Amino acid sequence: MAQARVRLTPAGPTPATAFLSGSKPRSSHFSFSTKLTPNSLYTAAAANAPAAPIVVVGSANADIYVEINRLPLVGETVAASAGRSLAGGKGANQAACGGRLALGPTYLVARVGDDANGRLLEGALADAGGVRTDRVARAANAPSGHAVVMLMPDGQNSIIIVGGANMEGWAAGINPEDLELIQKAGVLLLQREIPDWVNVQAAQAAKNAGVPVIMDAGGMDAPVPGELLSLVDIFSPNETELARLTGLPTESFEQISQAARQCHKMGVKEVLVKLGSQGSALFVEGEEPIRQPIIPATEVIDTTGAGDTFTSAFAVALVEGKPKKECMRFAAAAASLCVRVKGAIPSMPDRKSVVKLLESVQVE
Numbered sequence: 001m002a003q004a005r006v007r008l009t010p011a012g013p014t015p016a017t018a019f020l021s022g023s024k025p026r027s028s029h030f031s032f033s034t035k036l037t038p039n040s041l042y043t044a045a046a047a048n049a050p051a052a053p054i055v056v057v058g059s060a061n062a063d064i065y066v067e068i069n070r071l072p073l074v075g076e077t078v079a080a081s082a083g084r085s086l087a088g089g090k091g092a093n094q095a096a097c098g099g100r101l102a103l104g105p106t107y108l109v110a111r112v113g114d115d116a117n118g119r120l121l122e123g124a125l126a127d128a129g130g131v132r133t134d135r136v137a138r139a140a141n142a143p144s145g146h147a148v149v150m151l152m153p154d155g156q157n158s159i160i161i162v163g164g165a166n167m168e169g170w171a172a173g174i175n176p177e178d179l180e181l182i183q184k185a186g187v188l189l190l191q192r193e194i195p196d197w198v199n200v201q202a203a204q205a206a207k208n209a210g211v212p213v214i215m216d217a218g219g220m221d222a223p224v225p226g227e228l229l230s231l232v233d234i235f236s237p238n239e240t241e242l243a244r245l246t247g248l249p250t251e252s253f254e255q256i257s258q259a260a261r262q263c264h265k266m267g268v269k270e271v272l273v274k275l276g277s278q279g280s281a282l283f284v285e286g287e288e289p290i291r292q293p294i295i296p297a298t299e300v301i302d303t304t305g306a307g308d309t310f311t312s313a314f315a316v317a318l319v320e321g322k323p324k325k326e327c328m329r330f331a332a333a334a335a336s337l338c339v340r341v342k343g344a345i346p347s348m349p350d351r352k353s354v355v356k357l358l359e360s361v362q363v364e
């Protein structure tokens with residue numbers, strides 16, 4: 001449960017995955033046109049838009065990175081050449097991004113432990129700016145979610161994850177006052193690093209109040225329960241997660257379209273697929289897909305957090321009532337800025353930078 005996933009095996013229809021991220025192989029069998037629509041209203045008019053809150057219900061994780069030459073053998077101790085602890089978890093990442101980009105408030109509903117990692121997470125979220133952390137509660141009987149990420153010189157990594165409070169900290173579920181908050185939200189943003197039953201509870205509350213639910217597919221690789229899918233308005237996998245969910249190949253755009261249609265049959269009307277350097281595509285049932293190419297980065301430094309940035313930025317634009325195509329452009333611009341900077345939360349752009357990038361992109 002951390003910044004995103006690492007592909008522990010080469011990409012394929014059903015890879016083993018963890019919650020942390022690294023670079024991943026991508027299919028390059030298809031390409032997008034780069035036709036862009038004019039950048040409309042992220043500036044003056046948007047400033048007058050009603051500022052409905054974004055509510056993220058999800059994970060917060062302390063990621064402990066160690067750089068080692070090789071894994072220790074059983075019974076052996078090895079010295080790391082470097083180590084650091086960073087805040088992550090897809091819930092925290094998406095809240096941090098919302099906090100930077102949204103006109104209104106962004107709340108994170110999460111569980112941490114009453115421990116040093118919990119304090120690290122609370123501090124990092126406060127430093128990220130713009131995130132309301134008063135709904136991050138400390139669980140009495142579970143440690144904060146954390147992960148040990150062992151980075152090796154050849155780029156390989158091994159990860160051990162402790163779900164901790166993300167998985168065990170919810171007791172009887174989401175607090176009544178947090179359910180009320182969800183029902184007043186402009187959008188509810190979910191991922192899969194907390195128990196499915198908690199996600200169902202949040203999504204049900206949102207659905208009852210007519211609040212749109214976006215679920216990022218990243219996190220645990222167990223099948224998504226049908227009950228949860230039926231409560232989600234926009235489901236957002238990358239192509240690997242889409243393949244895993246549907247059991248279908250996602251190497252070509254045609255195959256991705258087929259897999260998205262399969263999701264429609266499973267009860268999700270809108271599927272927002274993230275395709276790495278190939279951009280993204282939104283499949284709304286019964287409509288032509290909307291394709292969004294990447295907005296090229298001057299230099300790609302680290303794609304960690306790109307998926308979380310994309311999903312969260314899409315939600316930010318959606319809350320402002322932007323058309324879906326505009327939401328995708330906004331998200332692509334935010335993600336393009338994210339890949340230029342190392343790390344997850346530290347790489348998430350502010351609104352001004354996204355607007356500036358959108359303005360600088362050539363309009364056809």
Ligand SMILES: Nc1ncnc2c1ncn2[C@@H]1O[C@H](COP(=O)(O)OP(=O)(O)OP(=O)(O)O)[C@@H](O)[C@H]1O
Pocket residue numbers: 003004005021022218237238274275276277278279280293294295296297300303304305306307308310331332335336339
């Ligand atoms: N090299 C790149 N240059 C510019 N933008 C990129 C690049 N790679 C990714 N992006 C943007 O980031 C978005 C999300 O990236 P990606 O598809 O890798 O998400 P993900 O697989 O969910 O990522 P994560 O590793 O964070 O879980 C893409 O749709 C694209 O807009």
Ligand SMILES: [K+]
Pocket residue numbers: 302303304305306338339340341342343344347
């Ligand atoms: K990054």
